[in-house]
Amino acid sequence: MTTSSQNQTASYAEVPRSYYDIVVAVFVGLLLISGVTATKLFEGPTIPGFSDWFYGGGPLIFDGGAFLFPLSYVVGDIMTEVYGWKRAKRAIWTGFAMTFLAAVTYRIVSMTHAVEGFEAWDGVLAPVTRITIAGLAGYLAGNMLNSFVVVRLKQRAGENNVAARLIGSTIVGEFVDTLIFCTIAFAGTISTMELTNYTVTGYVYKCLVELCVVPLTLQVIKFLKRVEPSYGR
Numbered sequence: 001m002t003t004s005s006q007n008q009t010a011s012y013a014e015v016p017r018s019y020y021d022i023v024v025a026v027f028v029g030l031l032l033i034s035g036v037t038a039t040k041l042f043e044g045p046t047i048p049g050f051s052d053w054f055y056g057g058g059p060l061i062f063d064g065g066a067f068l069f070p071l072s073y074v075v076g077d078i079m080t081e082v083y084g085w086k087r088a089k090r091a092i093w094t095g096f097a098m099t100f101l102a103a104v105t106y107r108i109v110s111m112t113h114a115v116e117g118f119e120a121w122d123g124v125l126a127p128v129t130r131i132t133i134a135g136l137a138g139y140l141a142g143n144m145l146n147s148f149v150v151v152r153l154k155q156r157a158g159e160n161n162v163a164a165r166l167i168g169s170t171i172v173g174e175f176v177d178t179l180i181f182c183t184i185a186f187a188g189t190i191s192t193m194e195l196t197n198y199t200v201t202g203y204v205y206k207c208l209v210e211l212c213v214v215p216l217t218l219q220v221i222k223f224l225k226r227v228e229p230s231y232g233r
Contacts, residue, residue: 037064134184142177
């Protein structure tokens with residue numbers, strides 16, 4: 001006799017064909033990696049003349065997030081341009097939640113008693129509460145504003161002027177993000193001149209990265225608009 005369990009078949013939820021999940025995964029991954037690397041400040045090049053006039057001399061100051069964090073805004077632009085405000089907000093809140101979870105996990109792990117030889121971990125990954133708050137506040141404000149600007153400009157221009165809104169949104173979003181993060185994270189812990197150096201250098205650098213990759217960003221956007229079955233419907 002065939003039992004009822006033998007007559008049952010395995011069921012799965014159907015996922016519409018889309019690249020959205022890949023875009024979100026890359027976006028969140030960039031945030032998590034940058035959240036760790038941003039805790040280190042390092043010296044960049046010295047620009048003769050300009051450095052003396054604006055920073056009082058010395059090299060430009062960056063943080064480790066300079067390597068990947070600007071790309072999160074690039075991915076955010078792509079996501080908003082192709083998938084819209086609602087989907088972009090969902091990804092931003094997902095990134096916020098995962099970044100917060102990572103910070104809490106690092107803190108809990110840092111409270112455990114390390115086996116001999118592993119003590120250095122606490123000094124490297126144990127999050128400083130101030131920097132964690134700065135990162136979360138800057139990220140949420142900057143990315144929300146970045147996506148909002150993309151959506152509003154697209155409502156006015158439609159499919160035209162894509163490059164202009166990518167650049168414009170980054171200029172606005174990165175300014176708010178950088179100002180909030182740098183001020184909360186390091187004001188009072190480094191000199192005013194160093195803080196100015198770090199803030200302005202980070203902001204200009206991130207905008208330049210966005211500008212340099214605009215041609216590639218446009219190609220990715222064109223590809224996604226072409227292959228996403230629901231785009232434009």
